[in-house]
Amino acid sequence: xxxxxxxxxxxxxxxxxxxxxxxxxxxxxxxxxxxxxxxxxxxxxxxxxxxxxxxxxxxxxxxxxxxxxxxxxxxxxxxxxxxxxxxxxxxxxxxxxxxxxxxxxxxxxxxxxxxxxxxxxxxxxxxxxxxxxxxxxxxxxxxxxxxxxxxxxxxxxxxxxxxxxxxxxxxxxxxxxxxxxxxxxxxxxxxxxxxxxxxxxxxxxxxxxxxxxxxxxxxxxxxxxxxxxxxxxxxxxxxxxxxxxxxxxxxxxxxxxxx
Numbered sequence: 001x002x003x004x005x006x007x008x009x010x011x012x013x014x015x016x017x018x019x020x021x022x023x024x025x026x027x028x029x030x031x032x033x034x035x036x037x038x039x040x041x042x043x044x045x046x047x048x049x050x051x052x053x054x055x056x057x058x059x060x061x062x063x064x065x066x067x068x069x070x071x072x073x074x075x076x077x078x079x080x081x082x083x084x085x086x087x088x089x090x091x092x093x094x095x096x097x098x099x100x101x102x103x104x105x106x107x108x109x110x111x112x113x114x115x116x117x118x119x120x121x122x123x124x125x126x127x128x129x130x131x132x133x134x135x136x137x138x139x140x141x142x143x144x145x146x147x148x149x150x151x152x153x154x155x156x157x158x159x160x161x162x163x164x165x166x167x168x169x170x171x172x173x174x175x176x177x178x179x180x181x182x183x184x185x186x187x188x189x190x191x192x193x194x195x196x197x198x199x200x201x202x203x204x205x206x207x208x209x210x211x212x213x214x215x216x217x218x219x220x221x222x223x224x225x226x227x228x229x230x231x232x233x234x235x236x237x238x239x240x241x242x243x244x245x246x247x248x249x250x251x252x253x254x255x256x257x258x259x
Contacts, residue, residue: 011059015090017083018127024057037076047072054079091126094119098130101142109174113139113163133160140166146177180232 007027012020028034028050035041036050050072055063065082069075098119103112116139123130137160140151150173154161217224218231 009057011057012062012079012083013059014061014086015122016125017087019125020057021083022127024054027053036072039073051075087126091123091128094123094126095128098123098135098138101138103142103144105144109167109170112142113167113170117163132162136160136163136166139163143170147173149173 007030009023009027010016010020012024025034025037028037033041033046033050033053036043036046041047051066051069054072054075055066058065065078066075069078098116101116101119103109107115116135120130120135140154143151147170150169154166154169214225214227216227218226218228223231
Protein backbone atom coordinates (compact mmCIF):
# COMPACT_ATOMS: atom_id res chain seq x y z
CA UNK A 1 0.00 0.00 0.00
CA UNK A 2 2.90 2.36 0.71
CA UNK A 3 4.13 1.85 -2.84
CA UNK A 4 0.69 2.54 -4.32
CA UNK A 5 0.37 5.77 -2.34
CA UNK A 6 3.47 7.13 -4.04
CA UNK A 7 2.09 6.59 -7.57
CA UNK A 8 1.38 9.96 -9.15
CA UNK A 9 -0.28 10.59 -12.51
CA UNK A 10 -0.88 13.99 -14.06
CA UNK A 11 -4.54 14.85 -14.40
CA UNK A 12 -6.15 14.37 -17.78
CA UNK A 13 -6.34 17.48 -19.95
CA UNK A 14 -6.79 18.22 -23.64
CA UNK A 15 -3.18 17.42 -24.58
CA UNK A 16 -2.04 14.34 -22.67
CA UNK A 17 -4.64 11.65 -23.40
CA UNK A 18 -2.17 9.14 -24.88
CA UNK A 19 0.27 9.22 -21.97
CA UNK A 20 -2.48 9.60 -19.35
CA UNK A 21 -4.41 6.61 -20.69
CA UNK A 22 -1.34 4.39 -20.60
CA UNK A 23 -0.32 5.40 -17.08
CA UNK A 24 -3.84 5.14 -15.68
CA UNK A 25 -4.24 1.63 -17.09
CA UNK A 26 -0.92 0.73 -15.45
CA UNK A 27 -2.26 2.11 -12.16
CA UNK A 28 -5.35 -0.07 -12.42
CA UNK A 29 -3.20 -3.07 -13.32
CA UNK A 30 -1.10 -2.53 -10.18
CA UNK A 31 -4.33 -2.62 -8.14
CA UNK A 32 -5.74 -5.59 -10.12
CA UNK A 33 -8.66 -3.45 -11.24
CA UNK A 34 -7.89 -3.36 -14.98
CA UNK A 35 -10.78 -5.74 -15.69
CA UNK A 36 -13.25 -3.02 -14.69
CA UNK A 37 -12.61 -0.87 -17.77
CA UNK A 38 -12.35 -3.72 -20.27
CA UNK A 39 -15.63 -5.29 -19.08
CA UNK A 40 -14.25 -8.53 -17.63
CA UNK A 41 -14.77 -7.41 -14.01
CA UNK A 42 -18.41 -6.51 -13.23
CA UNK A 43 -18.02 -6.28 -9.46
CA UNK A 44 -19.90 -3.20 -8.28
CA UNK A 45 -17.48 -2.34 -5.48
CA UNK A 46 -14.52 -2.48 -7.86
CA UNK A 47 -16.43 -0.33 -10.36
CA UNK A 48 -17.16 2.27 -7.69
CA UNK A 49 -13.48 2.34 -6.70
CA UNK A 50 -12.31 2.84 -10.30
CA UNK A 51 -15.04 5.43 -10.91
CA UNK A 52 -13.64 7.45 -8.03
CA UNK A 53 -10.05 7.03 -9.20
CA UNK A 54 -10.90 8.27 -12.69
CA UNK A 55 -12.56 11.41 -11.34
CA UNK A 56 -9.61 12.12 -9.05
CA UNK A 57 -7.35 12.06 -12.11
CA UNK A 58 -9.43 14.41 -14.27
CA UNK A 59 -8.61 18.10 -14.56
CA UNK A 60 -11.35 20.45 -13.36
CA UNK A 61 -12.45 21.23 -16.92
CA UNK A 62 -13.45 17.59 -17.51
CA UNK A 63 -15.03 16.63 -14.19
CA UNK A 64 -18.48 17.25 -15.62
CA UNK A 65 -17.99 14.27 -17.94
CA UNK A 66 -18.62 12.05 -14.92
CA UNK A 67 -22.10 13.52 -14.37
CA UNK A 68 -24.95 11.05 -14.83
CA UNK A 69 -22.49 8.15 -15.39
CA UNK A 70 -23.28 5.09 -13.29
CA UNK A 71 -20.27 2.83 -13.84
CA UNK A 72 -16.52 3.16 -14.31
CA UNK A 73 -16.66 1.41 -17.69
CA UNK A 74 -19.30 3.83 -18.95
CA UNK A 75 -17.12 6.79 -17.96
CA UNK A 76 -14.03 5.17 -19.48
CA UNK A 77 -15.83 4.53 -22.78
CA UNK A 78 -17.01 8.14 -22.77
CA UNK A 79 -13.44 9.39 -22.30
CA UNK A 80 -12.18 7.08 -25.04
CA UNK A 81 -14.76 8.36 -27.53
CA UNK A 82 -14.11 12.00 -26.70
CA UNK A 83 -10.33 12.07 -26.57
CA UNK A 84 -9.46 9.59 -29.30
CA UNK A 85 -10.93 11.82 -32.01
CA UNK A 86 -9.33 14.91 -30.47
CA UNK A 87 -6.04 13.04 -30.07
CA UNK A 88 -6.00 12.00 -33.73
CA UNK A 89 -6.58 15.57 -34.87
CA UNK A 90 -3.72 16.85 -32.72
CA UNK A 91 -1.45 14.03 -33.89
CA UNK A 92 -2.11 14.97 -37.52
CA UNK A 93 -1.35 18.63 -36.80
CA UNK A 94 1.92 17.79 -35.04
CA UNK A 95 2.95 15.44 -37.86
CA UNK A 96 2.41 18.22 -40.37
CA UNK A 97 4.47 20.61 -38.26
CA UNK A 98 7.34 18.12 -38.05
CA UNK A 99 7.29 17.37 -41.78
CA UNK A 100 7.31 21.08 -42.66
CA UNK A 101 9.86 22.09 -40.02
CA UNK A 102 11.90 25.13 -41.16
CA UNK A 103 14.46 27.23 -39.37
CA UNK A 104 13.29 30.85 -39.04
CA UNK A 105 15.77 33.55 -40.20
CA UNK A 106 16.06 35.03 -36.70
CA UNK A 107 16.10 31.65 -34.94
CA UNK A 108 19.34 30.30 -33.50
CA UNK A 109 20.41 26.70 -34.00
CA UNK A 110 19.86 25.98 -30.30
CA UNK A 111 16.30 27.34 -30.53
CA UNK A 112 15.65 25.39 -33.73
CA UNK A 113 16.79 22.11 -32.18
CA UNK A 114 14.73 22.82 -29.04
CA UNK A 115 11.64 23.36 -31.21
CA UNK A 116 12.21 20.02 -32.96
CA UNK A 117 12.59 18.27 -29.59
CA UNK A 118 9.35 19.82 -28.37
CA UNK A 119 7.48 18.55 -31.44
CA UNK A 120 8.86 15.04 -30.85
CA UNK A 121 7.84 15.19 -27.18
CA UNK A 122 4.33 16.37 -28.06
CA UNK A 123 3.95 13.57 -30.61
CA UNK A 124 4.97 11.03 -27.98
CA UNK A 125 2.38 12.52 -25.63
CA UNK A 126 -0.40 11.78 -28.14
CA UNK A 127 0.78 8.18 -28.52
CA UNK A 128 2.89 8.50 -31.66
CA UNK A 129 6.58 8.65 -30.77
CA UNK A 130 8.62 9.45 -33.91
CA UNK A 131 11.91 7.67 -34.59
CA UNK A 132 15.06 9.63 -33.74
CA UNK A 133 16.18 9.37 -37.37
CA UNK A 134 12.86 10.82 -38.56
CA UNK A 135 13.22 13.89 -36.33
CA UNK A 136 16.86 14.37 -37.33
CA UNK A 137 16.09 14.19 -41.05
CA UNK A 138 13.24 16.67 -40.68
CA UNK A 139 15.61 19.00 -38.84
CA UNK A 140 18.31 18.79 -41.52
CA UNK A 141 15.74 19.30 -44.29
CA UNK A 142 14.58 22.48 -42.55
CA UNK A 143 18.00 24.14 -42.51
CA UNK A 144 18.61 27.07 -44.91
CA UNK A 145 20.99 26.81 -47.87
CA UNK A 146 23.91 28.21 -45.85
CA UNK A 147 24.04 24.82 -44.11
CA UNK A 148 23.96 22.76 -47.32
CA UNK A 149 27.57 21.61 -46.90
CA UNK A 150 26.87 20.22 -43.44
CA UNK A 151 23.63 18.59 -44.61
CA UNK A 152 25.47 16.88 -47.48
CA UNK A 153 28.17 15.50 -45.21
CA UNK A 154 25.77 14.32 -42.50
CA UNK A 155 23.61 12.72 -45.15
CA UNK A 156 26.47 10.40 -46.12
CA UNK A 157 26.88 8.94 -42.63
CA UNK A 158 25.92 5.28 -42.37
CA UNK A 159 23.90 5.88 -39.21
CA UNK A 160 21.58 8.86 -38.77
CA UNK A 161 22.58 10.93 -35.76
CA UNK A 162 20.26 12.03 -32.98
CA UNK A 163 19.48 15.69 -32.32
CA UNK A 164 21.99 15.80 -29.46
CA UNK A 165 24.67 14.32 -31.73
CA UNK A 166 23.87 16.81 -34.53
CA UNK A 167 23.92 19.87 -32.30
CA UNK A 168 27.74 20.38 -31.94
CA UNK A 169 28.33 20.29 -35.72
CA UNK A 170 25.41 22.65 -36.35
CA UNK A 171 26.60 25.10 -33.71
CA UNK A 172 30.07 25.15 -35.24
CA UNK A 173 28.63 25.83 -38.70
CA UNK A 174 26.46 28.60 -37.25
CA UNK A 175 29.54 30.29 -35.79
CA UNK A 176 31.35 30.10 -39.14
CA UNK A 177 28.38 31.60 -40.98
CA UNK A 178 28.13 34.45 -38.48
CA UNK A 179 31.87 35.10 -38.74
CA UNK A 180 31.60 35.35 -42.53
CA UNK A 181 28.68 37.78 -42.21
CA UNK A 182 30.69 40.03 -39.88
CA UNK A 183 33.45 40.27 -42.48
CA UNK A 184 31.13 41.99 -44.96
CA UNK A 185 29.32 45.32 -44.71
CA UNK A 186 26.28 46.62 -46.67
CA UNK A 187 26.76 49.45 -49.18
CA UNK A 188 24.62 51.23 -51.73
CA UNK A 189 26.55 51.47 -54.94
CA UNK A 190 24.31 50.15 -57.66
CA UNK A 191 22.32 52.38 -59.97
CA UNK A 192 19.16 50.44 -59.18
CA UNK A 193 19.52 51.30 -55.48
CA UNK A 194 19.68 47.64 -54.48
CA UNK A 195 21.68 46.79 -51.41
CA UNK A 196 25.05 45.26 -52.08
CA UNK A 197 27.85 43.80 -49.98
CA UNK A 198 31.55 44.16 -50.28
CA UNK A 199 34.40 42.91 -48.10
CA UNK A 200 34.95 45.00 -44.99
CA UNK A 201 38.72 44.96 -45.52
CA UNK A 202 38.17 46.92 -48.74
CA UNK A 203 36.56 49.75 -46.77
CA UNK A 204 39.90 50.74 -45.24
CA UNK A 205 43.06 51.14 -47.24
CA UNK A 206 46.10 49.49 -45.77
CA UNK A 207 49.13 47.62 -46.97
CA UNK A 208 47.00 44.64 -47.99
CA UNK A 209 44.29 46.64 -49.76
CA UNK A 210 46.90 48.41 -51.86
CA UNK A 211 47.46 45.21 -53.73
CA UNK A 212 45.28 44.64 -56.81
CA UNK A 213 42.28 42.44 -56.20
CA UNK A 214 42.29 38.97 -57.75
CA UNK A 215 40.25 39.21 -60.95
CA UNK A 216 39.88 35.54 -61.77
CA UNK A 217 37.46 32.87 -60.53
CA UNK A 218 37.89 30.41 -57.70
CA UNK A 219 38.70 26.93 -58.97
CA UNK A 220 36.65 25.48 -56.13
CA UNK A 221 33.34 27.36 -56.02
CA UNK A 222 33.63 29.20 -59.38
CA UNK A 223 32.87 32.57 -57.78
CA UNK A 224 34.91 35.57 -58.85
CA UNK A 225 37.14 37.73 -56.67
CA UNK A 226 39.09 35.15 -54.69
CA UNK A 227 41.43 32.21 -55.15
CA UNK A 228 40.78 28.63 -54.07
CA UNK A 229 43.11 29.02 -51.07
CA UNK A 230 40.88 31.88 -49.83
CA UNK A 231 37.58 30.13 -50.53
CA UNK A 232 35.23 30.21 -47.53
CA UNK A 233 33.09 27.41 -48.91
CA UNK A 234 36.14 25.15 -49.13
CA UNK A 235 37.11 26.05 -45.57
CA UNK A 236 33.62 25.21 -44.29
CA UNK A 237 33.75 21.80 -45.94
CA UNK A 238 37.21 21.13 -44.54
CA UNK A 239 35.99 21.91 -41.03
CA UNK A 240 32.94 19.66 -41.43
CA UNK A 241 35.07 16.80 -42.74
CA UNK A 242 37.39 17.20 -39.77
CA UNK A 243 34.41 16.70 -37.41
CA UNK A 244 33.05 13.74 -39.41
CA UNK A 245 36.05 11.73 -40.69
CA UNK A 246 33.94 8.58 -41.09
CA UNK A 247 31.44 10.09 -43.53
CA UNK A 248 31.13 8.75 -47.05
CA UNK A 249 32.90 11.89 -48.33
CA UNK A 250 36.64 11.35 -48.45
CA UNK A 251 38.29 14.24 -50.31
CA UNK A 252 38.00 17.77 -51.60
CA UNK A 253 38.42 18.66 -55.24
CA UNK A 254 37.92 21.61 -57.53
CA UNK A 255 34.41 20.26 -58.14
CA UNK A 256 33.51 20.22 -54.48
CA UNK A 257 33.08 17.33 -52.10
CA UNK A 258 33.52 13.83 -53.49
CA UNK A 259 33.24 10.28 -52.28
